[in-house]
Amino acid sequence: MAWRLFIHVDRDCGTPLTVQIHDAIQREIVAGSLRPATRLPSSRQLAADLAVSRSVVVEAYDRLIAEGYLDAVRGSGTRVARHISPVTARPEPVHRPEAQLVRFDLRPDAGDGVHFPHSDWLTAYDRAVRSVRLPDLDRPPSCGVAALRTELAGYLGRVVGVRAEPGQTLVTAGFSAALRLLSGALRRIGIDQLGVEDPGHPRHRRLAARFGLRPHPVPVDDGGIDVRALAASGVRAVLTTAAHQFPTGVTMSGERRGQLLRWAHDNDAWIIELDHDGDLWMEPRPRPLALQREAPDRVVYAGTASTILGPGLRVGWLCVPSPLLPVVDRVGVDREFAVDSLTQLAFAEFIRSGLLDRHARRMRARCRARREAFNQAVGRHLPQARTIGSTAGLYAYLRLAGQLDEAALLTGAACRSVLVAGGRSFAVDRPPPSAALVVGYAGLPRSGLFEAFRLVGETAAGLPGQPCLRHTA
Template structure:
């Protein structure tokens, strides 16, 4: 019998092929039963058609049919006309080690107000599909091979023009590295800094706890630097022992304040004096409502500032698409680190995003979401004025969250825990401090972009009810 290894649905059962020919029917039945019991064949898995599996195992079709029928009778398999044969959903696994969950389930909250998520329902699905189809149709065959680790040349060219236009970033396409979000850019920079002798890095306090964890994992000790109403206290950097700092100057997370002009100049001067590096995370720069856009710090000295951005707060975190505009002294080293890390990002989403940028689709999406987010913010502020007038919202001119300043003496951690126990996830400002102390003032950090106006009003009413003495 001539072997033909083409198959519609492959099923690997080595024990059947190894059995004597006269016993293969029985061996097939045993092998299928054991695969289901051990969890190798999961409930709902569709099996090959009898003719297909018979060809794979060099068996008579009737032998396979008999084995399937026996396991259907025992409840291991389900056969439906037109749908084939599949593992029964009620089939139980007796595997000694159950399959672990890949991700812990999220707690069920009635209102989840944590910051950091855009309105995921606003993702421009139709436009993204159209851009992806166009990109795939036009992408040269050569671009389907291993990618340029620095990123697709087409996207880097579009980003250089876009960032120069809307953020005043000074960048040549050769200066741009495409990454899997800002987190990967930080990880790569941390590895390079560590290799060049850095042992500490300055981080804003309060700030995102994930940043401390990321840099510590890559061998740099986080050093907290206070933030006040004008942004990072640059005057505290000299005593920190650091020659690198990460800042969110457009909209500091979580306080929501911009780094003022004087401190921007002082920050660049500090980097020049100590031969240091400023890592500018352009967090929430696109979301602004009551103030004009601020230019990037990078424009003050492209040799001393690495500029980071992503689509995680504008399109969706799931795309894992970001970029870094790199100083010349780090460019080749970081591109090499990216190549050794994962050989580069997939060209397909890069090409789709490049087309959105070129055709103006990204600008149109930002205009739409900016208007929607302003409505959400206004609804939140109106509800606060009605239900909690003694709580003062700050950082409201831009971004996707507000900070509620609570009355003096309030234990924000205790209040946050009480709210969470009653179905409202509202992180405390103290949660974001890096120096194991209370925040600059008692507060709650509330994200509003992921909820409609009615839900936000209901959430604030519920918080007011739970916060009553």
């Protein structure tokens, strides 16, 4: 490999070339530009780049190695030393204690990306790159690459019954960017508040507020969002995770769906239906179809690849009702912030060739097995706890019995190297009736889940005044 290094030499300054090279590299190591373990060019390469004789570079490198700045390892070339003496280099940043202590991360996002289909994605990406045309390498269209919009419209129609043309189907950098776009559109039509589920995802509230919509918390019960409370609030737009509510896991009842659609119709209001884990339905009964199909002119359907593939991908989608489309178009996504075209083309290929369907099927099987292990681990170590909601996605909501102090439980678990989220951190106006855990179970194997819950159970058993939460070995 022809590694490159930016240093220069000055033939007229009178300083020997070896000294110049030595000093330049030493200076950059001390300044922090050349980081520990950074690969340097071979002496032959650097000599050629600087137009000096190789022996000049060899001598400079030898001195730096003797002084401990560089390491020369046979087969892996010359690198900046991994452990440079503190006198000569800046200390490495200290790791956060959290990073060192966590053995088990059970927070709801922790499993995202764990089941990424490396080889299938490479296949799709490879095909996309091989068939790329020059216009594909121009800045991506702000609303997404046509091939992906077409594939998404077809896929969403096929798996959740969405009714949308490719022209209404937009690609965004995850749901977060979709929310930004929608917030801009809603503000343009005079809406400045967004109904959000309580409990709900704090990021949704934070982003809505940042994009200019005041979040208005609306309670959620066992049937989904409380439409009466929504109607009483006077808001004209709401964000709901109807099929699998985050974080409770509740699936909106048929009756509530009807009420919600009527509310939107009667109040000239908009529903944003976020289907964040639509591919991961694991109940024996069929998954409810998209609300959007029942009112394509009122419901914005939103989805994300973050759950099924991983949040690092930054791909999401929106099916926008025709009446709202011109407004959304006017707001638009800056082309500079659009999702990169190669990722979009790869994702289009991933869908077109059936790899997404196959991956979703495999992931459901894996998640089902983990969910089963989670249920058993909870049954053994937190026997009084009860999971509510539907079996879907990568998280579960666990209601704990008695008057357990949730904060003390979380702190105690963290002291035992287990990170887990409490129900309270998702609530706004209405604290949950009892302590609760929101558990991301998909990232840990069976043995990890059992050990993690053994530690949580041990913590719970040690808290005062909790007779009903016995730790069982």
